[in-house]
Amino acid sequence: MVRVLFLGGLGRSGTTLLERVLGELPGVCPLGEVVHLWQRDVRDDERCGCGVRFSRCAFWRAVGAEAFGGWPNLDVEKVLTLQRTVERTRHIPRLAAPRLTARRRALVTGYADHYARLYRAAAAVSGARVLVDSSKHGALAYCLRWADDVDLRVVHVVRDSRGVAYSWTKRIVRPESDTAAEMTRYTPGRSALL
Numbered sequence: 795m796v797r798v799l800f801l802g803g804l805g806r807s808g809t810t811l812l813e814r815v816l817g818e819l820p821g822v823c824p825l826g827e828v829v830h831l832w833q834r835d836v837r838d839d840e841r842c843g844c845g846v847r848f849s850r851c852a853f854w855r856a857v858g859a860e861a862f863g864g865w866p867n868l869d870v871e872k873v874l875t876l877q878r879t880v881e882r883t884r885h886i887p888r889l890a891a892p893r894l895t896a897r898r899r900a901l902v903t904g905y906a907d908h909y910a911r912l913y914r915a916a917a918a919v920s921g922a923r924v925l926v927d928s929s930k931h932g933a934l935a936y937c938l939r940w941a942d943d944v945d946l947r948v949v950h951v952v953r954d955s956r957g958v959a960y961s962w963t964k965r966i967v968r969p970e971s972d973t974a975a976e977m978t979r980y981t982p983g984r985s986a987l988l
Contacts, residue, residue, distance in 0.1 A: 798947065802932055802950045805958075806958050807951045807952065809928040813826070824928070827927075830929075832873045833870075834848075857916050860915035861914070886936055889933065906941035910944050955986075963981070964979070
């Protein structure tokens with residue numbers, strides 16, 4: 795069983811800071827927001843936290859080889875389709891139920907299996923006892939509870955709502971993007987609703 799510490803909450807809550815602090819502990823490997831790995835990294839080849847393109851990062855290349863026999867062997871469009879189908883906030887009540895319909899269970903476990911394979915590979919490559927995934931999405935955490943061989947622990951990170959609302963109004967360029975793409979921004983009213 796691979797132990798995963800999943801940081802949940804809303805964006806701009808301080809999960810990146812918490813992940814980096816935890817990553818300094820022996821036996822802990824921070825993975826970033828794995829929820830975005832399939833699109834931003836595998837498909838779009840954005841920069842890794844180490845500064846190089848995902849496809850050139852030695853750690854992620856080793857993880858891809860261990861998990862899927864190399865990233866080219868992963869059907870990333872299938873993973874993204876599953877993500878759009880099952881990992882939705884509105885599906886949380888169904889995902890939290892003790893049982894799923896056979897069709898829904900097949901979709902959710904198929905999606906969660908990609909994470910389980912990635913987590914097992916990251917643990918093997920890093921030698922870490924604990925992996926930290928700062929994906930934040932509640933629906934993803936509920937999907938992961940259906941994954942085999944994942945000992946999932948969730949930490950719900952809550953920041954003062956005024957700080958979150960203020961942070962969401964600021965223009966911040968995503969550091970991994972080459973296109974000067976900005977992080978999501980919301981008005982104070984939208985922030986309050988969220």
